[in-house]
Amino acid sequence: xxxxxxxxxxxxxxxxxxxxxxxxxxxxxxxxxxxxxxxxxxxxxxxxxxxxxxxxxxxxxxxxxxxxxxxxxxxxxxxxxxxxxxxxxxxxxxxxxxxxxxxxxxxxxxxxxxxxxxxxxxxxxxxxxxxxxxxxxxxxxxxxxxxxxxxxxxxxxxxxxxxxxxxxxxxxxxxxxxxxxxxxxxxxxxxxxxxxxxxxxxxxxxxxxxxxxxxxxxxxxxxxxxxxxxxxxxxxxxxxxxxxxxxxxxxxxxxxxxxxxxxxxxxxxxxxxxxxxxxxxxxxxxxxxxxx
Amino acid sequence: xxxxxxxxxxxxxxxxxxxxxxxxxxxxxxxxxxxxxxxxxxxxxxxxxxxxxxxxxxxxxxxxxxxxxxxxxxxxxxxxxxxxxxxxxxxxxxxxxxxxxxxxxxxxxxxxxxxxxxxxxxxxxxxxxxxxxxxxxxxxxxxxxxxxxxxxxxxx
Numbered sequence: 001x002x003x004x005x006x007x008x009x010x011x012x013x014x015x016x017x018x019x020x021x022x023x024x025x026x027x028x029x030x031x032x033x034x035x036x037x038x039x040x041x042x043x044x045x046x047x048x049x050x051x052x053x054x055x056x057x058x059x060x061x062x063x064x065x066x067x068x069x070x071x072x073x074x075x076x077x078x079x080x081x082x083x084x085x086x087x088x089x090x091x092x093x094x095x096x097x098x099x100x101x102x103x104x105x106x107x108x109x110x111x112x113x114x115x116x117x118x119x120x121x122x123x124x125x126x127x128x129x130x131x132x133x134x135x136x137x138x139x140x141x142x143x144x145x146x147x148x149x150x151x152x153x154x155x156x157x158x159x160x161x162x163x164x165x166x167x168x169x170x171x172x173x174x175x176x177x178x179x180x181x182x183x184x185x186x187x188x189x190x191x192x193x194x195x196x197x198x199x200x201x202x203x204x205x206x207x208x209x210x211x212x213x214x215x216x217x218x219x220x221x222x223x224x225x226x227x228x229x230x231x232x233x234x235x236x237x238x239x240x241x242x243x244x245x246x247x248x249x250x251x252x253x254x255x256x257x258x259x260x261x262x263x264x265x266x267x268x269x270x271x272x273x274x275x276x277x278x279x280x281x282x283x284x285x286x287x288x289x290x291x292x
Numbered sequence: 293x294x295x296x297x298x299x300x301x302x303x304x305x306x307x308x309x310x311x312x313x314x315x316x317x318x319x320x321x322x323x324x325x326x327x328x329x330x331x332x333x334x335x336x337x338x339x340x341x342x343x344x345x346x347x348x349x350x351x352x353x354x355x356x357x358x359x360x361x362x363x364x365x366x367x368x369x370x371x372x373x374x375x376x377x378x379x380x381x382x383x384x385x386x387x388x389x390x391x392x393x394x395x396x397x398x399x400x401x402x403x404x405x406x407x408x409x410x411x412x413x414x415x416x417x418x419x420x421x422x423x424x425x426x427x428x429x430x431x432x433x434x435x436x437x438x439x440x441x442x443x444x445x446x447x448x
Contacts, residue, residue: 022296044294052298059302063309070317077324079331093321112322113314121309157295161302 008242015133015238017147018043018155019140022050038146052155059152062124063117070120092120096277103281106177106288111281114169118162119277125153126230126269130262133237153230153272156223163223166280170218173287182290187211218283222276229272233265417445 020043024030028045036053037043043050073089082090096119100112128151140148152158174183190211192203240261243254421441 018294020294020296046294046296048296050296051301052296055298056301056305060305063305067309067312067317070313070321074317074320077320079324079327082324089321090325093318094325097322110310110314113318114310116318117306117310117313121306155298157298158302160295161299162306164299165303165306 011242012235012238013040014147015137016149016154016235018052018149019054019145019147020046020050021053022046036146052149052157054148054150055152055155055158058128058150059121059125059158062128062152063121066117066120066124070116092116099278100281103278104285104288106285108173108284108288110169111284114284115277115281118166118280119273122153122162122226122276123269123273125151125158126272128152129154129230129233129237129265129269132258133234133241151230151234153226154234156227159223159227159230160219162226162276163219166222166283167219170283170287173284177288178290187215218279222279222283226272226276229268233261233268236261237265413445413448416448417441420444 017037017040020037021035022037022043023034023046024032024042025045025047026032028042037046037050069085070089073086076083077086077090093116096116097112100115104111131150136150137148140146149155174186178186188204188208188211189200190207192207194200194203237258240254240258243257244251246254
């Protein structure tokens with residue numbers, strides 16, 4: 001890692017490249033073969049039917065870790081005085097339950113577990129950001145793996161995967177609670193309303209345009225908010241890590257900066273996980289609510 | 293931003309995790325929390341009830357004590373009254389007995405007096421008879437003078 005411009009750019013690019021597995025397109029030297037991408041261009045050439053192995057591995061691993069840890073507490077949960085880990089899990093569960101009760105007005109057995117999963121899982125994925133940026137990629141390099149992006153939430157595929165799933169749930173509950181007619185009515189008869197039938201009919205396309213944008217904006221903003229925050233945070237860590245390649249004084253200053261940014265980042269990763277969860281609850285609440 | 297199948301993988305993973313959480317993580321923990329809540333509520337209610345019962349028992353004990361004290365005082369008062377009555381009755385009896393004894397003694401004395409008078413009277417008659425005989429120095433027919441003497445004696 002040297003501070004020279006072109007290697008700096010390479011270093012940053014290297015850290016922001018996923019380990020992508022897919023089929024090399026025609027015209028490539030490995031055309032038709034399946035394999036790991038060696039560069040961003042390779043990954044782009046794979047098209048849709050390829051997979052970011054590092055994102056999937058870390059995201060599944062962290063999700064399994066979360067479920068395993070919480071399942072342990074759930075299995076031994078009793079009404080007697082709770083032990084240390086059970087106490088913590090109960091604290092988290094009660095916090096989530098309070099949030100859901102506060103924001104979700106209906107009755108739905110799915111919302112609270114969904115919120116818990118989102119909060120803890122997103123938090124754990126964000127938490128990977130606090131590991132020094134070079135540790136795991138270096139280890140991967142030693143093991144012969146070229147690229148490794150350890151923070152799944154800096155991969156838009158991951159954040160969109162979450163938000164689109166939430167979006168599907170929003171659509172499902174909108175139709176389930178309001179019926180197809182109610183949902184279509186909500187999209188076309190608001191916010192502009194008129195007593196005159198003709199004017200009302202004229203309003204339908206305008207309303208539909210506005211409401212569609214509102215609807216589509218939900219999953220897009222949900223995932224981009226998380227992705228943007230985590231990507232920027234990761235980028236700053238990478239930039240700080242670049243300073244270690246400079247002089248002794250610059251390196252020491254970089255260490256100080258990294259410490260400061262990491263402490264600040266603890267707040268951001270928790271906050272982003274919380275925002276993602278709260279907005280999911282709110283969207284589902286809006287979907288389940290009858291207007292008028 | 294390359295969108296690829298990771299999107300689908302992540303969505304499936306997400307739904308599976310949520311399903312697992314909904315089936316195996318959330319319900320047991322919530323059940324334990326609810327159960328503990330119920331237990332605490334029951335415990336608090338029991339504590340309240342216990343306190344209430346203790347208060348009642350204390351009140352009852354005080355009442356009983358008061359009653360017993362009253363009863364004891366009543367018994368003592370009655371006993372005192374009875375004692376006074378007994379003393380009074382004894383006094384009356386004693387006076388009566390005294391009076392009776394006095395009356396009997398008086399009767400006896402009167403009897404004695406009468407007897408003494410009778411015997412005295414007899415002796416007087418004898419003495420008078422003897423005296424008269426001696427004074428008259430004559431033989432008198434005892435039988436002829438008997439009526440005279442008896443009259444004399446009766447007049448004594």
